[in-house]
Amino acid sequence: MTDSAPFRAFTSAAPMPYPPNIGLPEYTGWKDEQWAWKNTVYIGDWSFVPQIRITGPDALRLLSDLSINSFANFPIGKAKHCVQCDENGNVITEGILIRHGEEDFELECGVPQWTLFHLETGDYDAKASFPSTHKLQVSGPKALPLMEKLTGASLRDVKFMNSKYATIAGRGVMLLRQGMAGEIGFELHGPMEGHDEVYAAVVEAGQEFGIRRLGWRWIQLNHLESWYPTASVHYLSALAGGTNREYVEFMDKHLPDEWVGTVMEGPLRYDFGATFTGSWDGPDIEGLHRNPVELGWTKSINFDHDFIGRSALEALVAQPRRVGVTLEFNSDDLIAIYSSMFSDGPVYHLFEIPHPPFASNWADKILVDGREVGQSTHPGYSYTYRKALAISFIDVEYSEPGTEVKVLWGNPGEPQTEIRATVARKPYKQDERRKDLSLSGAS
Known part of the structure; x- marks a missing residue:
């Protein structure tokens, strides 16, 4: 176990900022940008996400040994959400795994060095390399016609989590059909030197379709509404705390050459970030680790092979203790928090809109009759639904939609209050990612 106190943001550690290469906080205003996400199309830049490319005869065996996923049916050109755990079944890293060839795989995730550690x-x-590529997300109801205009090719045959190659601004790109925002989307991959040209071409062509650029001031709102929990924001990697000394010592001596002189040369060489804030005051940082069952990824767990954490996950799948839900905060209670800043009495921690401005984990206690039954994480305000929401992890017996709970609000040592909350649908927004693009009206 690792003492959680040194990881508390603002008092013991600096909160983790969003990477500067993500872009500006806002471009046309966060309300306008949120509107476009569901009504037109937006472009977001996730090129900061690190990646590892594994090639060789044992590349697939390595990934299978580390991942909860089945690889029985994984054709070339397809991608999958890949999840890797520790022996306790807690998630170390997750991301997108793409198969480029029979012995050629690319994993984009927060901690690709976990794969390197086991490879070496x-x-x-097998061999590892660490290429730097752009990953531009183009998503929304108008993403399909925009991308077809831009590439001059039909994309209606591209199924979810499949890819197709095209040319944009004279640059070869791989279009991976995704949809992290719960809408039809494509992720544009290519060498980093083509980043600016491809980005500019998308923005220019997108004017006809009402394109907006994604500012980091609301970057987690689409993850929140679409219920896609993110490491360092909604939970911490199981590597947080540095208890895996063999891994830490390995990374001290084996920083990839491609990472020298980058942000990955600092603390990120071990994991993607480990600071937290909120009312949760557990003594051990491991209390902020999460397993795939809690994170909503049970369907990805496949016991057709041996992998790290298998036995722990067999028990968790058979009898889960906690599961993931959306919490909907009581609006009157939030108004009272703002009111406290302008009246006598205690002033409560600010509920920042649209969401906290740091990529640090947020963990508040969920209470029922004064007893802790879960954690509410990184809260945000949805302009679409005019509600404050939070991805949350709660004991199974309280996970039914409509269940009323309370969230303890305020850091330890500060004035605290309770916010009424209701367990709501998950995902909160209807999932449109997997639409059949060949159907008329799909655009």
């Missing part, structure tokens, strides 16, 4: 310390005939 295990018996695998």
Whole structure:
């Protein structure tokens, strides 16, 4: 166990900022940008996400040994959401795994060095490299016609989590059909030197379709409404705390050459960030680790192979203790928090709109009759629904939609209050990612 106190943001550690290469906080205003996400199209830049490329005869065996996913059916050109855990079944890292060839795989995730560690310390005939590529997300109801205009090609045959190659601004790009915002979307991959040209071409062509640029001031709102929990924001990697000394010592000596002189040379060489704030005051940082069952990824767990954490996950799948839900905060209670700043009496921690401006984990206690039954994380305000929401993890017996709970609001040592909250649907927004693009009206 690792003492959680040194990881508390603002008092013991600096909160983790959003990477500067994500862009500006806002471009046309966060309300306008949120509107476009569901009504037209937006472009977001996720090129900061690190990646590892594994090639060789044992590349697939390595990934299978580390991942909860099945690889029984994984054709070239397809991608999957890949999840890797520790022996306790808690998530170390997750991200998108793309198969480029029979022995060629690319994993984009917060901690690709976990794969490197096992490659170099295990018996695998494979090699690793760390390319730097742009990853531009183009998503929304108008994403399909925009991308077809831009590429001059039909994309209606591209199924969810499949890819297609095209040319944009004279640059070759791989279009990976995704939809992290719960809408039809494509992620544009290519060498980093083409980043600016491809980005500019998308923005220019997108004017006809009402394109907006994604500012980081609301970057987590689409994850929140679409219920896609994110490491360092909604939970911490199981590597947080540095208890895996063998791994830490390995990374001290084996920083990839491609990362020298980058942000990955600092603390990020170990994991993607480990600071937190909120009313949760558990003594051990491990209390902020999460397993795939809690994170809503049970369907990805496949016991057709051996992998790290398998036995722990078999028990969790058979009898889960906590599951993920959306919490909907009581609006009157939030108004009272703002009112406290302009009246006599205690002043409560500010509920920042549209969401906290840091990429640090947020963890508040969820209470029922004064007893802790879960954690509410990184809250945000949805301009679409005019509600404050939070991805949350709660004991199974309180997970039914409509269940009323309370969230303890305010850091330890500060004035605290309770916010009434209701368990709501998950995802909160209807999922449109998997639409059949061949159908008329899909655009």
